Amino acid sequence: MRRDVFQAIADPTRRAIITLLALQAMTPHALAEHFDSTRQAISKHIKVLTECEVVTQKQTGRENYYQLNLQKMKEIDIWLESFRKMWEDRFDQLDNLLKDL
Amino acid sequence: MRRDVFQAIADPTRRAIITLLALQAMTPHALAEHFDSTRQAISKHIKVLTECEVVTQKQTGRENYYQLNLQKMKEIDIWLESFRKMWEDRFDQLDNLLKDL
DNA sequence: TATATTTGCAACCAATCAGTTGCCAATAAC
DNA sequence: GTTATTGGCAACTGATTGGTTGCAAATATA
Numbered sequence: 001m002r003r004d005v006f007q008a009i010a011d012p013t014r015r016a017i018i019t020l021l022a023l024q025a026m027t028p029h030a031l032a033e034h035f036d037s038t039r040q041a042i043s044k045h046i047k048v049l050t051e052c053e054v055v056t057q058k059q060t061g062r063e064n065y066y067q068l069n070l071q072k073m074k075e076i077d078i079w080l081e082s083f084r085k086m087w088e089d090r091f092d093q094l095d096n097l098l099k100d101l
Numbered sequence: 102m103r104r105d106v107f108q109a110i111a112d113p114t115r116r117a118i119i120t121l122l123a124l125q126a127m128t129p130h131a132l133a134e135h136f137d138s139t140r141q142a143i144s145k146h147i148k149v150l151t152e153c154e155v156v157t158q159k160q161t162g163r164e165n166y167y168q169l170n171l172q173k174m175k176e177i178d179i180w181l182e183s184f185r186k187m188w189e190d191r192f193d194q195l196d197n198l199l200k201d202l
Numbered sequence: 203t204a205t206a207t208t209t210g211c212a213a214c215c216a217a218t219c220a221g222t223t224g225c226c227a228a229t230a231a232c
Numbered sequence: 233g234t235t236a237t238t239g240g241c242a243a244c245t246g247a248t249t250g251g252t253t254g255c256a257a258a259t260a261t262a
Contacts, residue, residue: 010108022187064238064239070187080178083123083174129208142250142251145251163208
């Protein structure tokens with residue numbers, strides 16, 4: 001099974017989970033309340049996120065708090081880096097063109 | 102069928118195609134030579150990329166040149182924006198901590 | 203004109219995905 | 233001690249994915 005951050009963010013529900021966990025650590029139960037699907041469905045998504053280390057867990061009693069691992073988000077940023085350079089160059093070119101006109 | 106840039110970059114072969122097309126526009130045939138799988142498999146990936154507008158095509162005779170649409174790459178960057186702010190804040194906090202020591 | 207190259211389409215296949223329900227274990231609350 | 237809450241596991245289902253082969257159409261090339 002392929003488990004990387006790119007696969008993790010492919011699913012819109014998982015992206016929503018990531019956004020929620022960016023604000024604060026939450027339990028699967030609390031997370032599930034934000035969605036229409038069942039707690040088990042959400043738990044499966046959390047499992048994927050945990051397996052690719054996008055999310056880490058911290059157990060306290062019976063409650064399991066999950067929190068976002070920003071480092072993994074940074075991995076996407078690193079991949080984007082070379083492309084960002086390209087669109088910034090394009091922007092500069094357009095900028096120069098506009099100045100010349 | 103869900104077709105967005107996040108699903109597009111989920112597959113490692115598609116990410117490789119994107120990287121190749123960032124360097125220069127290419128035909129499916131030329132692209133396929135960079136991979137082990139068949140031309141049809143690559144064409145299917147190109148179809149996904151086209152459907153979510155990560156790639157645009159330009160036909161010349163029987164050859165079909167595909168090129169990267171940087172704008173769609175930027176969409177990922179926009180989504181990352183809020184998270185980037187977070188890890189930069191964390192870095193600043195660490196920086197201040199180190200200064201204090 | 204005959205042959206080779208490039209391409210997209212359709213049919214098929216095994217694996218994976220996202221979701222469900224049911225169940226049981228552990229912890230909290232009463 | 234009994235009941236409620238939380239959460240993980242397993243089994244199942246339908247849809248999607250990434251791959252294959254075969255084929256036909258269009259364009260180059262000999």
